[in-house]
Amino acid sequence: LIFAAILAISSMVILSTLVNLLTAFLTFLSMIGYAFIYTVYLKRTTPHNIVLGGAAGATPPLLGWCAMTGTVTIEAILLFVI
Numbered sequence: 001l002i003f004a005a006i007l008a009i010s011s012m013v014i015l016s017t018l019v020n021l022l023t024a025f026l027t028f029l030s031m032i033g034y035a036f037i038y039t040v041y042l043k044r045t046t047p048h049n050i051v052l053g054g055a056a057g058a059t060p061p062l063l064g065w066c067a068m069t070g071t072v073t074i075e076a077i078l079l080f081v082i
Contacts, residue, residue, distance in 0.1 A: 015067075023067045030059040058082075 008031055015024035038053035046052065061079035066072055 019067045020070050022070060022072070023063055026059065026063055026066055026072075030056050030063070055080075 012024055012028060015027055034053070034056035038049065038056055042049040042053050058080050061082075062072070062076050065076035065079060069076075
């Protein structure tokens with residue numbers, strides 16, 4: 001748990017200083033969504049957890065787009081929903 005916290009904090013510092021704040025914010029939402037909403041809540045309560053929790057796994061293309069352009073456009077959203 002301590003190692004995971006160190007990695008999460010380090011990634012937020014690196015993304016916010018070297019990339020942009022929007023990418024850091026979206027990464028933070030993705031980490032919270034995976035660690036708490038999907039892992040703690042959805043896995044235990046619904047058989048549809050893979051479909052609903054898939055958003056956390058679909059964020060890397062969105063984050064990459066956002067890191068390169070600094071915006072979230074319709075193209076980035078399409079990459080997310082594929």
